[in-house]
Amino acid sequence: MKAVVIEGPGAQATLALREVPDPRPGESELLVAVRAAALNRADLRRTANHFAASDSSRPLAIAGVEMAGEVAGMGAGVQGFRIGDRVMAMAGGAYAEQTCIDHRLVIPVPESLSWQEAAATPITFVTAHDALLTAGQMKPGETVLVQGGGTGAGIAAIQIAKLKGAKTVFATAGAPEKLARLRSLGCDVALNYREDDVAAIVNRETAGKGVDLVIDIVGGSAAQVNIDALAIRGRIICVGRVAGVNATMNLDEFSRKRAHMIGVTFRTRSLEERIEAVRFFRADMLPALAARRLGPVIDSEMPLGSAAAAQERMRANQHFGKIILRV
Ligand SMILES: NC(=O)c1ccc[n+]([C@@H]2O[C@H](COP(=O)([O-])OP(=O)(O)OC[C@H]3O[C@@H](n4cnc5c(N)ncnc54)[C@H](OP(=O)(O)O)[C@@H]3O)[C@@H](O)[C@H]2O)c1
Structure with a gap:
């Protein structure tokens, strides 16, 4: 699959669209065919720091932490999902054609939301x-x-x-x-x-x-x-x-x-704590989201290959709302 990877060396890390191996879902994970990914401030920090704190032998990293897409596969321990289900989630490796995510961390995408809006919502x-x-x-x-x-x-x-x-x-x-x-x-x-x-x-x-x-x-x-x-x-x-x-x-x-x-941060939360935050959000907010009583503001949309330019737009604070990468 194609994915945007963080490439070294050191603090001069850049983003590049590369061919990488397809991910394989673990026991409790969904494989998601990503339709759109959204940028977050944390992405800038990760691009800058991924190699800086370490040596350049650190393994290849796919950028991105938020996406929406269709379920394309699942681990043996997953129940309650079907191929083609529309989901959105905070998920590592989101700037990619596919990613994997624990099924308890996804939020179903209401019919009323576009892929761009769905990708812009979870975080x-x-x-x-x-x-x-x-x-x-x-x-x-x-x-x-x-x-x-x-x-x-x-x-x-x-x-x-x-x-x-x-x-x-x-x-x-x-x-x-x-x-x-x-x-x-x-x-x-x-x-x-x-x-x-x-x-x-x-x-x-x-x-x-x-x-x-x-x-x-x-x-x-x-x-x-x-x-x-x-x-x-x-x-x-x-x-x-x-x-x-x-x-x-x-x-x-x-x-x-x-x-x-x-x-508050999600960085130090256990899987159980993250599952609970997502569960509460789903129960409390999904009807309002589906009825479009609230929702994200989309700033702009770019192709996946323009991830570096998209991050530059965020770094320069030129945006209002979410910057989307079309996959
Ligand atoms: N705790 C968590 O779980 C969590 C989750 C998500 C995000 N975050 C954090 O929340 C923050 C925002 O993330 P985001 O993705 O929502 O950001 P964002 O959409 O990229 O926010 C950008 C805006 O921040 C404002 N800004 C930038 N520099 C500023 C400064 N020096 N003083 C005041 N305002 C400034 C600017 O608006 P103006 O033009 O109005 O100044 C800018 O347009 C980040 O620190 C991120 O790490 C935390």
């Missing part, structure tokens, strides 16, 4: 759902601030928060044209973090109380704003770090707010 929507409802314990009537509303995860978080009955959703982005797009997704108060005093406006709009929940996809410079915009006993869920992994914050104010701060 951002499961991440945002997990951050809001499992880590964040969001309740109807609460107020939410999404830091990084224009990221893939932010776009999903705004929509899920509104669907789940958030009273007011605040969200930040870095360009005026993006603020209108955040509003069109259901955001009540869209703020430009480059120009607006985000914490002051949040406090004013909540009558001095602050928000109950912050979904932080920005990190870095957003850390202090999160505390300043938070209600007493509010929760901050650290999802992403597009502005940097290091932050300075006033711990006295953090304590005064009696704030709760929780980090």
Whole structure:
């Protein structure tokens, strides 16, 4: 099959479309004929770091972590699937004509979703759902601030928060044209973090109380704003770090707010924990997704062979929504 592989040496790693051996599903895995893959910020990190941390003898790696496609085969231990079923999932080796994934980690693709929309859904929507409802314990009537509303995860978080009955959703982005797009997704108060005093406006709009929940996809410079915009006993869920992994914050104010701060990632979750996050998402969100009450924003689509250009578009922050690779 054809696949986009990360090629060394070292930190100069590049992406190239190559002929590689077909994957074979394990006992509990599905073999999926990929129709579309979607880019994620983590893909950039992986391309840059795959060889940098090691020597160039490290084995060939297929890029990508998210895709949608049709079931083309399965291991002996898989039940409940048929050849041709439409599925989407967070799955390694997604920039390829075929990949394998544990059958408990896939989400059925509703008829109403295109392949592009399906590929764009699993990571951002499961991440945002997990951050809001499992880590964040969001309740109807609460107020939410999404830091990084224009990221893939932010776009999903705004929509899920509104669907789940958030009273007011605040969200930040870095360009005026993006603020209108955040509003069109259901955001009540869209703020430009480059120009607006985000914490002051949040406090004013909540009558001095602050928000109950912050979904932080920005990190870095957003850390202090999160505390300043938070209600007493509010929760901050650290999802992403597009502005940097290091932050300075006033711990006295953090304590005064009696704030709760929780980090989330899928990188350190066991298979069982990932299965549970996907199961909860399927049970809770699939009907709304099928009815198109929420869904991903597609930025652009390119052929699989243009993966390097697609990652360059993401690196330059030229996109709004998901960049898709057509397989
Ligand atoms: N915890 C998890 O399970 C999980 C899962 C998925 C993703 N993530 C993380 O979430 C983050 C976003 O990923 P994504 O794929 O959704 O990203 P994305 O769609 O590529 O987000 C890109 C946007 O981030 C904003 N941005 C970039 N640099 C910034 C900076 N220095 N300050 C503020 N905003 C900046 C830009 O929007 P503006 O023009 O509006 O600034 C840019 O368009 C990443 O850190 C990723 O690793 C975590």
